[in-house]
Amino acid sequence: MSDRSTVSSASSSCSSSVSSPSLPHTPPNLHQNTIDPAAKWLVQKFGGTSVGKFAVKIADDIISEYIDQHKVAIVCSARSGSTKALGTTNLLLRAAKEALQRTSSPSDTPGSMTPALFSQASQVQSPVGSPRQRSTSSPRELFTPGGSFSMSQANHAPAVFNSTVDIIRSEHITAARAAIRDSEILRELELEIDRDCDGLRSFLFATQVIDEISPRSRDNIIGFGERLACKVMTAILRDRGIDAEYVSLENIVPHTEDEGSYSHETLGQDFYDRVAEAVSERIRQCGPRVPVVTGSLLRQVGRGYTDLLAALLAAGLGASELQIWKEVDGIFTADPRKVPTARLIPIISPEEAAELTYYGSEVVHPFTMEQVIRRKIPIRIKNVENPQGGGTVIHPDADMDAAPYPEDDMLGVFAVPGAAPTSRGEHGDQTERKLPTAVTIKERIVVLNVNSNRKSVSHGFLAGVFGTLDRYGVVVDLISTSEVYVSMAIEDGLDKKVLDRVVRELRKSGTVTVSRDMAILSLVGTRMRNMVGIAGRMFTTLGQGNVNIEMISQGANEINISCVIDARDAVKALNMIHQSCLQIRPEGARGRVGPWLF
The missing domain is CATH 3.30.2130.10 (VC0802-like)
Incomplete structure (x- = not known):
């Protein structure tokens, strides 16, 4: 596998990062995280729409601008599609639902399993309904923690979910071909997408056989989208000359005494502290490479929670800041689509952000905020389409200024061009009035x-x-x-x-x-x-x-x-x-x- 490969194994990446007693130099034409011992970690979380529409911009204009001064770790959500209905998570939910829809035939009888399900299995060479030949590569670990069900065991009748998996594959292949210029990287990513789609078909077939999808199995299916998005993002970064490494964390969550516990509401803070320690230790093994981390923790934590994973990672690494990148400039005093005079709020307290979340705004979930705020780590909400903007900082002490970044030197800390002084007293106004936020x-x-x-x-x-x-x-x-x-x-x-x-x-x-x-x-x-x-x-x-x-x-x-x-x-x-x-x-x-x- 080439050094510019899309996805490398953890062992090879870690050995290349720490094999020398001295810090490795940046390879030619590959941009890495800074090796300055004084540099702190910066965790950047990108939502599905950002990954789906602005992946190249993220690589060219955002990550490349931060890794010279910070050690950057990236967390990605499942990418959006060309339409809302074609979003990866929506398609995966549809495939899970279709997996429980049985295809009827005249020989089927209620309550019985068709004998054809296990007959002549060795003669079936490819997934029914797949538009291509089955990959001969060994099964990946993504969906086969305890062994893989082969689609060769399937009935000759096409499974309903196959067409939905084909759409997922097509959406990611199309996005990869539009963004990646290097033919070798593109070829390896396409093979990886094919293998993962095979794994998804096998997992869905297994749920069809037992005629049941448990909450954990459903989360496993949905987590596929986040893992695939991270692989695409890793390939795009590699294609843009950034030494990125794909990191999957679904097997790193520590065990609890009660393995039957699944709801995150039953887990104590000590569990999340151990998760933060475990994931941060894995990220440190990447050395100067830029880790691209899946937000799906499948065991006790459940579905997705990319914001929560990013917060735990920031807490474990002792990051200088957690950045959540969206398609908005930050938090405003009101909805500007309804209130033309709404202004950007440069800094806000966690309590205010929590109240706004409860009453209509998707800021950050209060539990997610708690994981970083308790470690005195600020959260900054920024706009992918306006990376030079200061955004909104959710600061542990909202009366203090957040740490400035290079863009603040150009714009003035939290400056909003042409804006009048607000209740926070920025722009040199020392007389603060007590006004709502x-x-x-x-x-x-x-x-x-x-x-x-x-x-x-x-x-x-x-x-x-x-x-x-x-x-x-x-x-x-x-x-x-x-x-x-x-x-x-x-x-x-x-x-x-x-x-x-x-x-x-x-x-x-x-x-x-x-x-x-x-x-x-x-x-x-x-x-x-x-x-x-x-x-x-x-x-x-x-x-x-x-x-x-x-x-x-x-x-x-x-x-x-x-x-x-x-x-x-x-x-x-x-x-x-x-x-x-x-x-x-x-x-x-x-x-x-x-x-x-x-």
């Missing part, structure tokens, strides 16, 4: 109002209501209670039959009314604590705009005031609160405007 709207909300029938005492009434919600797995976004009255805002995502059953159960506790087409309006900011009059200003503004309030709620941390309004008034209310409470006027400098995080 952002306003957000979460639409498609249903409000359930339950009025007690007084047949039980107050605690029995509340226990009955919440017990019903728990049995049906209903997640409550917002709640307002009294002794005999409960109002709950939930997402309008429940199946109609499930919601009807929930309402019937709740009627055993009292009178129930359902209000649809609602929205949650939330005002967020750590500086709202002890801010006299901010709630009055918010509700007075809504009243002056003839916006009716269905319910009101404020969290115990006092950094969030939320209310439920009619969805038809959402955009109007968003603009009024943005102007009134954040005191950002339509006139004057607007700052940088771009897509927001949802």
